[in-house]
Amino acid sequence: TGINNNDTLRTILAKLDGFDPKSLVIDECKTGKHWNQKRVDEDDQLTFYALACWLKYKKHPSLIRLHWARTIEDEEGKIRATGELKTFITGRAMPQMLEMANRVKKAWKSIQKLK
Secondary structure, X not given: OEEOOOOOEEEOOOOOOEEEOOOOEEEEEEEEOOOOHHHHHHOHHHHHHHHHHHHHHOOOOOEXXXXXXXXXXXXXXXXXXXXXXXXXXXXXXXXXXXXXXXXXXXXXXXXXXXX
């Protein structure tokens, strides 16, 4: 992460599960018990990835997909895949990305104070 002298976020490091730099499509894979459209639409990680795309390419991602594999906890307490797979489509608006940029800057400044 870098912030210039004008307090502008310059770069962030993001490791995406899947990203096509030509089409600007973001793919994220998740497991768990409960994913739904509302949760996907509000997920901070996807907003962070959209911000990373904007900072590098100066364009919104053309598509953001979250691929979910449902899991359950069995009688022995082990996590098991159910075989149910679902893909959610979402997007991010500029206000969401600007809010995330402010959160990143605030966190970065707090980390710098620890030095």
